[in-house]
Amino acid sequence: MPASTTRRATRPRTTASSATGGPSGPRRAAILGGNRIPFARANGKYAKASNQDMLTTALEGLVARFGLAGERIGEVAAGAVLKHSRDFNLTREAVLGSSLAATTPGYDVQQACGTSLETTILVANKIALGQVESGIAGGVDSASDAPIAVSEGLRKALLRANAARTPVDRAKAFAAVRPGHLVPSAPRNVEPRTGLSMGDHMAITAKEWGISREAQDEVTLRSHQRLAAAYENGFFDDLVTPYLGVSRDTNLRPDTSLEKLASLTPVFGKGEGATMTAGNSTPLTDGASAVLLGSDAWAAEHGLTPLAYFVDAETAAVDYVHGGEGLLMAPSYAVPRLLARVGMKLQDFDLVEIHEAFASTVLTTEAAWQDEAFCRDRLGLDAPLGAIDQDRLNVTGSSLATGHPFAATGGRIVATLAKLLHEKGSGSRGLISICAAGGQGVVAVLEAA
């Protein structure tokens, strides 16, 4: 990269230092810290906790850490992927149940596994534009307390009965119900347009890219070891608040080994050559996360030290239905577009966080960026993006060890990376890459304050 474009990466810092919003350009949005509850495997410790319980608790921990009780925050943006219809105002309800001022607005966003990175982008943009001074971005998901809907037949009959004006009409409506209609429909982790589960989709892509079982198990082992080490040295002391007696992610297996991982039977993909197991795939998980963002002025007023600044973000989507691209490949497209805009190379980043939806997702993404043909033909690049130093990638573990409550993962990663960058020192830069259902990918760049 030419030097001139490299300098552009630091532009948000320089423009923002003189700006207070308005005509002089956007301000810097600072990531001030985060909080999450420990993530728990579905139908385990949080089996009886609702999305609202968990999101409220994540907010409460954030409020306690940053002394925000009674404070009016500019906005709280959060959401859930598996959501009950009664939770239409989930975030606002969580705010009302928290110690934040009741005058704090909240709204829901849903972009599958990218949800709380997307909410971070939304809040950061509003801060940058001077529309709010502070905001909380978050997400929550319960795979245990998932909504169960009635069948289409029963639903339509009930609606007709509800609209009926006479008892006879009502009786007619109910008479249309058939025994088969009484089977409830539980949410399924499948793509509506293909009927394939996310794991089955990933298995196809992994096979195409020739990702080995051994490599996947190594990624998994490293995730567990790094997460365990981070807990041991107190890294999560100011990122996690216990919930329901759980103080560490229940999916974490500090003592797992390649042997143990190798002994697991594949669960995704078919027959010979299937590589994806319950070990090297993320389990269904319950959990919630929240990230506090603010303008420099707001941070200073509250005695808070910015950990990192939000630099830029990009969202991409691929046509996995007809376009011959893998369901979880969208980040591979989003990242080069973002790199071009901020004028950086993949190797310029001190830290990289690639969401471990599956170990093979990380490996496929890395492989794609090193593949000349893919980078040329699909991404339209002159040269491959190249490799990522493994000592910079997911250094405190990622979703394979932590677990993955869909909408909460982005918030977990943003807060973790912001703290890591702060520890590395001013100016260090980090990249976040998250794949999401529907063939989407959300990526972002942070820079240490």
Added chain:
Amino acid sequence: MTDTYSDLVNSKVGKQVASRLGLPRPVRLRRYAPDQPLVPGPVLVAGVGDAPLAARAADMLRGDAIDIIPVVAEGQRVGAVVLDLTQARELTDLDAFRTILGPALKRLAPSGRVVVFGGSMATAGTDPMLRATRRALEGVVRSIGKELRAGATANLVTVVEGEEANADAALRFFLSGRSAYVDGQVVTVGAASGGPAVAPDDWHTPLAGKIAVVTGAARGIGASIAEVLARDGATVVGVDIPSAGESLARNANRLGGTALQLDVTAPDAGRRIVDHARTRHGSLDIMIHNAGITRDKLLANMDESRWASVVDVNLGSVIRMNEAILAPDGLADGGHVVCVSSIAGIAGNRGQTNYAASKAGVIGLVTALGGSPDLYARRVTVNAVAPGFIETEMTAKIPLATRELGRRLSSLQQGGLPVDVAETVAWFSQDANAGVTGNVVRVCGQSLLGA
């Protein structure tokens, strides 16, 4: 924790039965509430010689619209007796106890107070008569504590000549419901560098504008300390181990403070506490070392980890944290440090050699820091509370018979509440107490243990 026995003997029938059988009859203690008067009735104020503190006390109480009486009239109830014996120099002066205080004791209201001022031993020199006389006060006051009934207490405040202004906070504390479970104690009031202690704008919020850190704030006594400091006006930073974070967060949000999850035994714990308090809140004015654990075992069966963990959490960590906290860029000048010791550190306790080592060590630490010329110059005070039998989750686990014994074997015939310890901690944290340092006050209802 419910004290079923207390509930029983305070019922109508129970009262009669207990009285006939001569059983102990613990009363509900008068505890502090902002809307209640300082004392439950008029105050008899008297003294020997010039009695400078009697005059000062009378002025102060009149300012609070409390009636001052020179003698107790027939049939009159008194809320408290303040007896100034700072000028007592000979054994004959002690007769004032008998002539002035004696008749008033029968008239003392429930949860009434006896506060005796005495001369300081530190300035008594080597005059045998003076030292003997001053020391005699302790014996008398402690005995009075044991003679009083119905929640009344007796305490001694010794004051260095010329430092009378520094004793206001002590007098208010011992008269008020804040000292409900403090009985038979001796507090020494001395000088403060840079001038006399300054009274707060409002005695109900003596910690207004202060930043306080409390370790072990997730539950029990620590949670209560955080609550009382906040009630008294401080902004509170609650510290506890990460695994206790859920209740720590709840407490912090209720009090409008912040939660800091850390292990006090971490090498950088002191630094992190200072950084948090100063960057988030702008200062560190009050530091409460409350975090503590027990790992009981008879010494013959004590393993290394039980011994080491208790000594390190309860004492080693405090010494380490103090390096950062007492550094010039740590605690603000004029700040206060309060450590939590224990009656076990004074009397010893079976199965608690490790705990007693740590809690006795805390007293040694506080004595040393209380005598530090450097801290004195910075007007920093360092004191300790030594709780006796306090009704907590910890004491609820004690076997029933032992627990009942622990409750009754004190002048107040009942266990204390966490708030009683918290009140004493909060009092030590007042700027008005600038002349009180190196003190250890037991919050034990004048327990017979270690007395």
